[in-house]
Amino acid sequence: MTTAAPSVVTVHVLLFASYADALGVDTLDLTLPAGSTVGTVIERLRALPGGDRLPLKPLCARNLAHAAAGDALVAGDQIAVLPPMAGG
Amino acid sequence: MDLITDRPIELAPLVASVQSPERGGVAVFLGQVRNHHEGRGVVGLEYSAYEPMAEAECARILAEARSRWGAAVALRHRIGALSVGDAAVAVVAASAHRESAFAACRYVIEEVKRRVPIWKREHYADGSLAWVDPTATLQRT
Numbered sequence: 001m002t003t004a005a006p007s008v009v010t011v012h013v014l015l016f017a018s019y020a021d022a023l024g025v026d027t028l029d030l031t032l033p034a035g036s037t038v039g040t041v042i043e044r045l046r047a048l049p050g051g052d053r054l055p056l057k058p059l060c061a062r063n064l065a066h067a068a069a070g071d072a073l074v075a076g077d078q079i080a081v082l083p084p085m086a087g088g
Numbered sequence: 089m090d091l092i093t094d095r096p097i098e099l100a101p102l103v104a105s106v107q108s109p110e111r112g113g114v115a116v117f118l119g120q121v122r123n124h125h126e127g128r129g130v131v132g133l134e135y136s137a138y139e140p141m142a143e144a145e146c147a148r149i150l151a152e153a154r155s156r157w158g159a160a161v162a163l164r165h166r167i168g169a170l171s172v173g174d175a176a177v178a179v180v181a182a183s184a185h186r187e188s189a190f191a192a193c194r195y196v197i198e199e200v201k202r203r204v205p206i207w208k209r210e211h212y213a214d215g216s217l218a219w220v221d222p223t224a225t226l227q228r229t
Contacts, residue, residue: 013137016138016205016207017137017207017209017219018219018221021219022217061138061141061205064128064140064141064144065141065144066203073131080138080141080205082138082205083219083221084209084221084222084223084224085201085202085205085206085207085222086206086208086219086220086221086222087137087142087165087177087200087201087202087204087205087206087207087208088119088134088165088176088177088194088195088200088201088206
């Protein structure tokens with residue numbers, strides 16, 4: 001018996017600081033087609049109300065480490081969208 | 089390890105944590121809340137963080153500094169509400185000689201500012217608030 005590959009992935013998205021203010025939420029789940037990338041998350045976020053205040057290519061992290069827009073998503077990933085850092 | 093903390097930073101225990109008889113040079117960087125930003129009066133600020141990643145990224149930076157300079161290094165970054173003059177970040181680095189202590193200390197604070205997901209919202213003297221965007225400052229200057 002074979003199991004068909006899932007056709008979608010659901011990821012948990014975290015928004016911070018000015019980006020959370022822009023979208024009015026700090027967490028949301030997104031269900032995307034299998035094969036989607038970190039960049040797909042950004043495209044979806046930018047289509048939401050207030051999402052046009054996000055840059056085209058914001059810094060992102062996947063599961064607590066810096067990520068590239070082309071990184072493929074795995075179901076259950078935690079994708080954080082990071083405003084310009086201002087520590088120190 | 090609590091590299092990110094909501095409690096006041098105490099410098100003396102950090103210094104003590106890197107001292108040893110073979111390390112003759114100890115460099116300290118202390119970042120404090122200043123009362124101005126781009127010509128505006130600042131009365132206080134809030135730091136927020138993506139804490140699990142901030143902890144992990146700080147730990148990676150410290151490991152890099154230890155590996156590159158053979159120095160003992162320690163770091164604390166404060167989050168939450170701070171007043172003018174409060175310590176926001178402290179880095180200490182100890183090594184056999186001053187060159188490597190200074191270099192390791194400088195590396196840690198520069199990488200923290202560049203890589204660690206921490207954000208700062210300033211409270212201005214006129215009552216307004218704003219998230220600080222260091223990249224916008226770079227573009228303006």
